[in-house]
Protein backbone atom coordinates (compact mmCIF):
# COMPACT_ATOMS: atom_id res chain seq x y z
CA UNK A 1 0.00 0.00 0.00
CA UNK A 2 1.58 3.20 -1.22
CA UNK A 3 0.55 6.60 0.07
CA UNK A 4 0.04 9.13 -2.72
CA UNK A 5 2.28 12.15 -3.18
CA UNK A 6 -0.17 14.66 -1.68
CA UNK A 7 -2.38 13.63 1.21
CA UNK A 8 -4.47 15.63 3.62
CA UNK A 9 -5.44 14.39 7.06
CA UNK A 10 -8.84 15.43 8.29
CA UNK A 11 -10.25 14.89 11.73
CA UNK A 12 -13.95 14.78 12.37
CA UNK A 13 -14.66 14.64 16.06
CA UNK A 14 -18.39 13.94 15.72
CA UNK A 15 -18.22 11.93 12.50
CA UNK A 16 -20.92 13.89 10.66
CA UNK A 17 -18.81 15.84 8.15
CA UNK A 18 -17.10 13.08 6.18
CA UNK A 19 -19.03 13.93 3.03
CA UNK A 20 -18.31 17.66 3.26
CA UNK A 21 -14.63 16.94 3.88
CA UNK A 22 -14.46 14.65 0.88
CA UNK A 23 -16.32 17.22 -1.24
CA UNK A 24 -13.53 19.71 -0.47
CA UNK A 25 -10.89 17.16 -1.52
CA UNK A 26 -12.81 16.52 -4.73
CA UNK A 27 -13.00 20.24 -5.52
CA UNK A 28 -9.20 20.43 -5.22
CA UNK A 29 -8.85 17.43 -7.54
CA UNK A 30 -11.08 19.19 -10.07
CA UNK A 31 -8.59 22.06 -9.94
CA UNK A 32 -5.73 19.69 -10.79
CA UNK A 33 -4.46 19.16 -7.23
CA UNK A 34 -4.10 15.38 -6.88
CA UNK A 35 -4.67 15.11 -3.13
CA UNK A 36 -6.18 12.14 -1.30
CA UNK A 37 -8.03 12.17 2.02
CA UNK A 38 -6.88 10.50 5.21
CA UNK A 39 -9.34 10.43 8.08
CA UNK A 40 -7.52 10.54 11.39
CA UNK A 41 -8.64 10.28 14.97
CA UNK A 42 -6.51 9.76 18.04
CA UNK A 43 -7.23 7.60 21.04
CA UNK A 44 -7.62 10.77 23.13
CA UNK A 45 -10.44 11.99 20.88
CA UNK A 46 -12.14 8.61 20.88
CA UNK A 47 -12.00 8.51 24.67
CA UNK A 48 -13.38 12.04 25.10
CA UNK A 49 -16.21 11.60 22.62
CA UNK A 50 -16.81 7.94 23.51
CA UNK A 51 -16.42 6.62 19.98
CA UNK A 52 -14.56 3.58 18.67
CA UNK A 53 -12.02 3.42 15.82
CA UNK A 54 -14.40 1.46 13.56
CA UNK A 55 -16.67 4.51 13.40
CA UNK A 56 -14.02 6.40 11.43
CA UNK A 57 -13.83 3.62 8.83
CA UNK A 58 -17.62 3.54 8.58
CA UNK A 59 -17.76 7.29 8.11
CA UNK A 60 -15.00 7.29 5.46
CA UNK A 61 -16.63 4.49 3.49
CA UNK A 62 -20.03 6.14 3.63
CA UNK A 63 -18.61 9.43 2.32
CA UNK A 64 -16.67 7.68 -0.45
CA UNK A 65 -19.76 5.81 -1.53
CA UNK A 66 -22.12 8.76 -1.35
CA UNK A 67 -19.88 10.96 -3.49
CA UNK A 68 -18.61 8.14 -5.69
CA UNK A 69 -14.95 8.99 -4.98
CA UNK A 70 -12.77 6.84 -7.21
CA UNK A 71 -9.42 7.78 -5.70
CA UNK A 72 -7.81 6.17 -2.71
CA UNK A 73 -8.43 7.13 0.90
CA UNK A 74 -7.05 6.03 4.22
CA UNK A 75 -7.96 5.78 7.89
CA UNK A 76 -5.18 6.86 10.22
CA UNK A 77 -4.72 5.53 13.74
CA UNK A 78 -3.29 8.79 14.98
CA UNK A 79 -0.56 8.85 17.61
CA UNK A 80 -0.95 5.27 18.70
CA UNK A 81 1.26 3.51 21.19
CA UNK A 82 1.72 -0.12 22.14
CA UNK A 83 -0.92 0.18 24.87
CA UNK A 84 -3.71 1.17 22.46
CA UNK A 85 -2.62 -0.07 19.02
CA UNK A 86 -4.83 -3.15 19.11
CA UNK A 87 -8.00 -1.07 19.25
CA UNK A 88 -7.11 0.34 15.82
CA UNK A 89 -5.80 -2.71 13.96
CA UNK A 90 -8.95 -3.66 12.06
CA UNK A 91 -10.29 -0.22 11.21
CA UNK A 92 -7.08 1.48 10.10
CA UNK A 93 -4.68 1.15 7.18
CA UNK A 94 -2.45 4.05 8.21
CA UNK A 95 -0.65 4.03 11.54
CA UNK A 96 1.05 6.99 13.13
CA UNK A 97 3.51 5.47 15.56
CA UNK A 98 4.02 7.81 18.47
CA UNK A 99 7.29 7.36 20.29
CA UNK A 100 7.37 10.62 22.23
CA UNK A 101 7.34 8.73 25.55
CA UNK A 102 10.75 7.26 24.76
CA UNK A 103 12.44 10.32 23.32
CA UNK A 104 15.33 11.38 25.50
CA UNK A 105 15.78 7.96 27.14
CA UNK A 106 18.89 6.18 26.01
CA UNK A 107 19.19 2.80 24.36
CA UNK A 108 21.75 0.36 25.77
CA UNK A 109 25.47 0.91 25.24
CA UNK A 110 25.60 -2.06 22.93
CA UNK A 111 22.72 -0.81 20.81
CA UNK A 112 24.30 2.64 20.63
CA UNK A 113 27.57 1.14 19.45
CA UNK A 114 25.90 -0.93 16.74
CA UNK A 115 24.11 2.17 15.50
CA UNK A 116 27.19 4.36 15.52
CA UNK A 117 28.94 1.63 13.52
CA UNK A 118 26.10 1.74 10.99
CA UNK A 119 26.60 5.50 10.62
CA UNK A 120 30.42 5.39 10.63
CA UNK A 121 30.80 6.39 7.01
CA UNK A 122 29.14 9.76 7.62
CA UNK A 123 31.78 10.89 10.10
CA UNK A 124 33.65 13.86 8.64
CA UNK A 125 32.21 16.47 6.28
CA UNK A 126 28.69 15.55 5.24
CA UNK A 127 27.34 17.22 2.17
CA UNK A 128 23.68 16.71 1.27
CA UNK A 129 22.54 17.51 -2.28
CA UNK A 130 20.30 20.57 -2.20
CA UNK A 131 21.84 22.07 0.95
CA UNK A 132 24.62 24.58 0.34
CA UNK A 133 26.35 24.31 3.70
CA UNK A 134 28.16 21.14 4.73
CA UNK A 135 27.87 19.57 8.15
CA UNK A 136 30.71 18.39 10.33
CA UNK A 137 29.75 15.01 11.74
CA UNK A 138 31.68 13.53 14.67
CA UNK A 139 31.37 10.21 16.46
CA UNK A 140 30.36 12.15 19.58
CA UNK A 141 27.75 14.09 17.59
CA UNK A 142 26.14 10.88 16.33
CA UNK A 143 26.29 9.46 19.82
CA UNK A 144 24.46 12.48 21.28
CA UNK A 145 21.67 12.15 18.69
CA UNK A 146 21.51 8.38 19.16
CA UNK A 147 21.13 8.70 22.93
CA UNK A 148 18.15 10.98 22.32
CA UNK A 149 16.32 9.08 19.61
CA UNK A 150 17.53 5.50 19.19
CA UNK A 151 15.40 3.97 21.92
CA UNK A 152 12.32 5.77 20.58
CA UNK A 153 12.96 4.45 17.06
CA UNK A 154 13.46 0.96 18.45
CA UNK A 155 10.07 1.26 20.16
CA UNK A 156 8.58 2.32 16.83
CA UNK A 157 10.17 -0.83 15.40
CA UNK A 158 8.41 -2.99 18.00
CA UNK A 159 5.12 -1.32 17.20
CA UNK A 160 5.70 -1.75 13.47
CA UNK A 161 6.50 -5.46 13.81
CA UNK A 162 3.43 -5.93 15.98
CA UNK A 163 1.31 -4.44 13.19
CA UNK A 164 3.14 -6.48 10.58
CA UNK A 165 2.12 -9.62 12.38
CA UNK A 166 -1.50 -8.52 12.65
CA UNK A 167 -2.03 -6.96 9.23
CA UNK A 168 0.57 -8.50 6.94
CA UNK A 169 3.27 -6.85 4.89
CA UNK A 170 2.25 -4.14 2.44
CA UNK A 171 -1.26 -3.82 3.86
CA UNK A 172 -0.75 -0.60 5.76
CA UNK A 173 1.06 2.73 5.71
CA UNK A 174 3.50 3.59 8.47
CA UNK A 175 4.23 7.05 9.81
CA UNK A 176 6.73 7.77 12.55
CA UNK A 177 5.86 10.86 14.57
CA UNK A 178 8.13 12.84 16.86
CA UNK A 179 6.20 16.08 16.86
CA UNK A 180 4.91 15.85 20.42
CA UNK A 181 8.36 16.17 21.93
CA UNK A 182 9.99 19.12 23.65
CA UNK A 183 12.70 20.07 21.18
CA UNK A 184 12.60 20.66 17.45
CA UNK A 185 14.82 18.36 15.40
CA UNK A 186 17.49 19.83 13.15
CA UNK A 187 17.96 18.53 9.59
CA UNK A 188 21.09 16.64 10.71
CA UNK A 189 19.13 15.00 13.53
CA UNK A 190 16.44 14.09 11.04
CA UNK A 191 19.07 12.45 8.83
CA UNK A 192 20.24 10.18 11.66
CA UNK A 193 16.68 9.52 12.81
CA UNK A 194 16.00 8.26 9.28
CA UNK A 195 19.17 6.16 9.48
CA UNK A 196 17.82 4.61 12.69
CA UNK A 197 14.40 4.03 11.11
CA UNK A 198 16.04 2.26 8.17
CA UNK A 199 18.31 0.22 10.45
CA UNK A 200 15.23 -0.85 12.40
CA UNK A 201 13.57 -2.00 9.17
CA UNK A 202 10.57 0.34 9.38
CA UNK A 203 9.29 1.16 5.86
CA UNK A 204 8.14 4.64 6.91
CA UNK A 205 6.25 6.51 4.22
CA UNK A 206 5.84 9.65 6.29
CA UNK A 207 7.87 11.21 9.05
CA UNK A 208 6.55 13.90 11.37
CA UNK A 209 9.40 15.79 12.98
CA UNK A 210 8.89 18.61 15.41
CA UNK A 211 9.56 21.80 13.53
CA UNK A 212 10.86 25.02 14.93
CA UNK A 213 8.17 27.42 16.20
CA UNK A 214 4.78 26.79 17.75
CA UNK A 215 2.03 24.77 16.07
CA UNK A 216 -0.90 25.73 18.23
CA UNK A 217 -4.22 24.07 17.55
CA UNK A 218 -6.35 25.83 14.96
CA UNK A 219 -4.47 29.12 14.84
CA UNK A 220 -1.60 30.44 12.73
CA UNK A 221 2.05 29.44 13.05
CA UNK A 222 3.97 31.31 15.74
CA UNK A 223 7.68 31.65 15.03
CA UNK A 224 10.24 32.82 12.50
CA UNK A 225 8.85 32.03 9.07
CA UNK A 226 12.26 32.42 7.41
CA UNK A 227 13.85 29.96 9.84
CA UNK A 228 10.99 27.50 9.40
CA UNK A 229 11.28 27.75 5.61
CA UNK A 230 15.01 27.06 5.71
CA UNK A 231 14.55 24.00 7.93
CA UNK A 232 11.61 22.74 5.91
CA UNK A 233 13.60 22.96 2.67
CA UNK A 234 16.58 21.26 4.31
CA UNK A 235 14.34 18.52 5.67
CA UNK A 236 13.11 17.87 2.12
CA UNK A 237 16.71 17.59 0.94
CA UNK A 238 17.59 15.28 3.84
CA UNK A 239 14.65 13.00 3.06
CA UNK A 240 15.54 12.76 -0.64
CA UNK A 241 19.13 11.90 0.30
CA UNK A 242 18.15 9.43 3.03
CA UNK A 243 15.87 7.53 0.64
CA UNK A 244 18.90 6.83 -1.56
CA UNK A 245 21.42 6.28 1.20
CA UNK A 246 19.35 4.03 3.41
CA UNK A 247 16.98 2.42 0.92
CA UNK A 248 13.88 3.90 2.55
CA UNK A 249 10.58 3.89 0.58
CA UNK A 250 10.76 6.07 -2.54
CA UNK A 251 7.64 7.97 -1.53
CA UNK A 252 8.82 8.85 2.00
CA UNK A 253 7.70 12.41 2.73
CA UNK A 254 7.22 14.93 5.48
CA UNK A 255 4.09 14.95 7.59
CA UNK A 256 3.16 18.25 9.20
CA UNK A 257 1.05 17.80 12.31
CA UNK A 258 -1.33 20.34 13.83
CA UNK A 259 -1.28 21.67 10.29
CA UNK A 260 -4.62 23.45 10.52
CA UNK A 261 -4.55 27.15 9.79
CA UNK A 262 -0.78 27.59 9.51
CA UNK A 263 -1.42 30.21 6.85
CA UNK A 264 1.89 32.06 7.11
CA UNK A 265 3.92 28.95 6.26
CA UNK A 266 1.62 27.41 3.62
CA UNK A 267 3.10 29.54 0.84
CA UNK A 268 6.72 28.64 1.67
CA UNK A 269 5.76 24.96 2.07
CA UNK A 270 4.00 24.89 -1.29
CA UNK A 271 6.91 26.62 -3.03
CA UNK A 272 9.41 24.23 -1.47
CA UNK A 273 7.61 21.00 -2.41
CA UNK A 274 6.84 22.37 -5.84
CA UNK A 275 10.50 23.27 -6.46
CA UNK A 276 11.71 19.80 -5.46
CA UNK A 277 8.82 17.75 -6.73
CA UNK A 278 8.41 16.45 -3.17
CA UNK A 279 5.28 14.99 -1.62
CA UNK A 280 3.62 16.19 1.56
CA UNK A 281 1.14 15.02 4.17
CA UNK A 282 -0.61 17.67 6.23
CA UNK A 283 -2.54 16.52 9.26
CA UNK A 284 -5.07 19.01 10.48
CA UNK A 285 -6.16 19.47 14.05
CA UNK A 286 -9.84 18.66 14.20
CA UNK A 287 -10.96 22.17 13.28
CA UNK A 288 -13.91 20.80 11.33
CA UNK A 289 -15.65 20.87 14.68
CA UNK A 290 -15.27 24.66 14.75
CA UNK A 291 -16.95 24.86 11.36
CA UNK A 292 -19.84 22.96 12.90
CA UNK A 293 -20.14 25.66 15.56
CA UNK A 294 -19.93 28.38 12.89
CA UNK A 295 -22.65 26.66 10.86
CA UNK A 296 -24.86 26.23 13.93
CA UNK A 297 -24.43 29.90 14.85
CA UNK A 298 -25.19 31.04 11.30
CA UNK A 299 -28.21 28.76 11.22
CA UNK A 300 -29.68 30.87 14.06
CA UNK A 301 -32.43 29.74 16.42
CA UNK A 302 -31.65 26.55 18.28
CA UNK A 303 -28.32 26.26 16.47
CA UNK A 304 -27.10 29.61 17.74
CA UNK A 305 -28.30 28.75 21.26
CA UNK A 306 -26.24 25.56 21.22
CA UNK A 307 -23.16 27.45 20.02
CA UNK A 308 -23.62 29.99 22.81
CA UNK A 309 -24.15 27.28 25.42
CA UNK A 310 -20.97 25.48 24.34
CA UNK A 311 -19.01 28.69 24.91
CA UNK A 312 -20.58 29.39 28.32
CA UNK A 313 -19.79 25.90 29.59
CA UNK A 314 -16.32 25.87 28.05
CA UNK A 315 -15.51 29.06 29.90
CA UNK A 316 -16.80 27.62 33.19
CA UNK A 317 -14.57 24.57 32.72
CA UNK A 318 -11.60 26.43 31.30
CA UNK A 319 -8.87 24.68 33.34
CA UNK A 320 -10.19 21.17 32.83
CA UNK A 321 -10.54 21.61 29.05
CA UNK A 322 -7.24 23.37 28.47
CA UNK A 323 -5.04 21.14 30.61
CA UNK A 324 -4.60 18.21 28.18
CA UNK A 325 -3.69 20.68 25.42
CA UNK A 326 -1.43 22.98 27.45
CA UNK A 327 1.55 22.63 25.10
CA UNK A 328 -0.43 23.39 21.95
CA UNK A 329 -2.65 26.34 22.91
CA UNK A 330 -1.97 29.90 24.10
CA UNK A 331 -5.09 31.60 25.41
CA UNK A 332 -5.12 35.04 27.00
CA UNK A 333 -8.12 34.80 29.38
CA UNK A 334 -8.38 38.60 29.56
CA UNK A 335 -9.25 38.66 25.88
CA UNK A 336 -12.11 36.19 26.14
CA UNK A 337 -15.61 37.69 25.84
CA UNK A 338 -18.00 37.17 28.75
CA UNK A 339 -20.77 34.60 28.19
CA UNK A 340 -23.30 37.42 28.49
CA UNK A 341 -21.63 39.22 25.60
CA UNK A 342 -21.69 36.06 23.51
CA UNK A 343 -25.35 35.43 24.39
CA UNK A 344 -26.09 38.85 22.93
CA UNK A 345 -24.40 38.06 19.61
CA UNK A 346 -26.25 37.12 16.48
CA UNK A 347 -25.01 34.27 14.31
CA UNK A 348 -22.87 36.51 12.12
CA UNK A 349 -21.10 37.99 15.14
CA UNK A 350 -20.41 34.55 16.63
CA UNK A 351 -19.11 33.28 13.29
CA UNK A 352 -16.92 36.35 12.78
CA UNK A 353 -15.25 35.92 16.18
CA UNK A 354 -14.65 32.21 15.59
CA UNK A 355 -13.81 31.94 11.91
CA UNK A 356 -10.10 32.14 11.18
CA UNK A 357 -10.17 35.14 8.89
CA UNK A 358 -7.16 37.26 9.79
CA UNK A 359 -8.51 40.23 7.84
CA UNK A 360 -11.63 40.34 9.97
CA UNK A 361 -11.44 42.76 12.91
CA UNK A 362 -13.85 40.62 14.98
CA UNK A 363 -11.75 37.45 14.73
CA UNK A 364 -10.66 36.41 18.24
CA UNK A 365 -7.96 33.69 18.43
CA UNK A 366 -8.54 33.26 22.18
CA UNK A 367 -12.24 32.56 21.66
CA UNK A 368 -11.29 30.19 18.84
CA UNK A 369 -8.74 28.21 20.84
CA UNK A 370 -11.02 27.79 23.85
CA UNK A 371 -13.81 26.47 21.64
CA UNK A 372 -11.34 24.23 19.87
CA UNK A 373 -10.60 22.36 23.08
CA UNK A 374 -14.24 22.61 24.17
CA UNK A 375 -15.52 19.72 22.07
CA UNK A 376 -16.06 17.72 25.23
CA UNK A 377 -19.00 20.02 26.05
CA UNK A 378 -20.70 19.17 22.76
CA UNK A 379 -19.93 15.48 23.30
CA UNK A 380 -21.75 15.69 26.63
CA UNK A 381 -24.80 17.23 24.95
CA UNK A 382 -25.12 13.89 23.17
CA UNK A 383 -28.18 13.46 20.98
CA UNK A 384 -29.15 17.14 21.28
CA UNK A 385 -25.92 18.09 19.55
CA UNK A 386 -26.22 15.41 16.88
CA UNK A 387 -29.82 16.44 16.14
CA UNK A 388 -28.63 20.01 15.58
CA UNK A 389 -25.89 18.77 13.22
CA UNK A 390 -28.60 17.09 11.16
CA UNK A 391 -30.93 20.06 11.27
CA UNK A 392 -28.26 22.54 10.14
CA UNK A 393 -26.40 20.14 7.87
CA UNK A 394 -26.45 22.37 4.81
CA UNK A 395 -25.01 25.54 6.30
CA UNK A 396 -22.44 23.51 8.27
CA UNK A 397 -21.31 21.66 5.13
CA UNK A 398 -20.80 24.94 3.25
CA UNK A 399 -18.45 26.09 5.99
CA UNK A 400 -16.60 22.78 6.28
CA UNK A 401 -15.99 22.72 2.54
CA UNK A 402 -14.90 26.35 2.28
CA UNK A 403 -12.51 25.96 5.20
CA UNK A 404 -10.74 22.89 3.83
CA UNK A 405 -10.77 23.87 0.19
CA UNK A 406 -10.23 27.65 0.24
CA UNK A 407 -8.15 28.13 3.34
CA UNK A 408 -6.14 24.90 3.21
CA UNK A 409 -5.89 22.74 0.10
CA UNK A 410 -5.59 25.61 -2.38
CA UNK A 411 -2.85 27.23 -0.35
CA UNK A 412 -0.83 24.13 0.54
CA UNK A 413 -0.64 21.95 -2.55
CA UNK A 414 0.46 22.95 -6.03
CA UNK A 415 -1.71 21.99 -9.00
CA UNK A 416 -0.07 19.56 -11.38
Ligand SMILES: [Zn+2]
Nearest residue numbers: 179180257258
Ligand atom coordinates in the same frame (compact mmCIF):
# COMPACT_ATOMS: atom_id res chain seq x y z
ZN1 LIG B 1 1.06 14.99 16.08
